[in-house]
Amino acid sequence: MSNSNRQIILKLRPFGRPTAKDFGMRTVPVAELGEGDVLVRALYMSLDPYMRGRMDDAKSYAACFSLNEPMQARVVGQVVRSENGAFAAGQLVIGMLDWADFSVVAGAKGLRVIDDQTVPLPYYLGALGMPGMTAWIGMEIGASKPGETVFVSAASGAVGQIAGQIGRLKGCHVVGSAGSDDKVNFITSALGFDAGINHRTQSDLLAALRETAPNGLDVYFDNVGGRTLEAALDHANIGARIVVCGMISQYNLTREETPGVRNLTHINRKRMRMEGFIVSDHVHRFDEFAAEMAGWLKSGAVKYRVDVTDGLENAPAAFLSMLEGGNFGKQVVQIGSKV
Known part of the structure; x- marks a missing residue:
């Protein structure tokens, strides 16, 4: 595994329509793991309209992104190393991670194992997310x-x-x-x-x-x-x-x-x-939702389209395009492949 980690950071807070200049990319060493932590390699990253509000320095239902730090998104990834007994290397997981190749999840907070792989992985960022x-x-x-x-x-x-x-x-x-x-x-x-x-x-x-x-x-x-x-x-x-x-x-x-x-x-x-x-506000009902939605998807009662952009480096452009309606389906970025 490479020890270098590409990250997309928020360089500037936009006033009105955001531009490519508001984003930056940097390469840093992969952070060390502490007790209870999990290192995850990103496979698919979700891009969602609500992230536009997090770019502003304004109080809202989701905390604003910090300047010169990685932005965050829902990510489907694979565990690389684990110092947490609930997770093992090779497992597929989903959580709120950085716009990055790798993320260290402190205490495995919010991380969840994906047990059912009978549906496409990007669905966990869309129809099942x-x-x-x-x-x-x-x-x-x-x-x-x-x-x-x-x-x-x-x-x-x-x-x-x-x-x-x-x-x-x-x-x-x-x-x-x-x-x-x-x-x-x-x-x-x-x-x-x-x-x-x-x-x-x-x-x-x-x-x-x-x-x-x-x-x-x-x-x-x-x-x-x-x-x-x-x-x-x-x-x-x-x-x-x-x-x-x-x-x-x-x-x-x-x-x-x-x-x-x-x-x-x-x-x-x-x-x-x-x-x-x-x-x-309704997260306590997630299991109820997931069971019903999975049934609909597997039976064909519900269909779903995903718009996949390849490469972390293309995430800012895909995000800006999505805000203007350029996506066709749920916008995700493929960063890596399952091993």
Whole structure:
């Protein structure tokens, strides 16, 4: 094993849209292990929109990244050395590790062994990981019923893919929006959505919703905010539920650049419920989620697409592209291969 370790660090805090200059790469020796520690070699690393908020020096539900230190992400890796009796060399694990070739996990905190290898390893960062559970919890909050209409934005992304398919499993009419014709074709042809909208070419989103969801919206699973949220509020039915998962259209905007949503009065007039959530608040239900999701994946009831970028050095570019909708499916970076 090489003793050198490449790390991606946060060099600068972005103001508005981040750029490649905000990231840096350095090579350092692999750190020594203390009692209870585990050394993990990265195989696949997750890139997620919430990381954009961690680049800022602002209080939020996740601690901000430290300047000139490695960024962190969910990583599927393989144990190289262990000073912890619960882990052995060669085991596949998942945990919150550095953007790096190797990470020393102090006290094995948060590290979990991957026992079931009958599904692709990147799924543990997507359908069987935080994004999948986010969709699962969010759709539970939406409380959709058979025959209702569900609208999912960013429907070909890490969370949206799963949210829409859960809606279909519940017997709902499901409409998704995505950023290209290929993505719209994917959600309708491969995932079973009833209809799709290309939000980049459709200037009148409300008209598109009226066409694809003629009975109005009962649940809107919001991943983007902005004008899509406005259109959904306009088309929502009385008693509709708005599930606020994320607002990626806003993440790279300064406060001055961020447009306000102009029709929030619909929440009162239509007696709607609009609820935000953070998946980490529901971590106690992970085993319940994982069992159900694994069953769906293995039976073929749920399908999942992963967008793999090769090489740690390409992680910053892949992250920036994802924030602009350049990914097609759950964005991961392959750093190494299982031995």
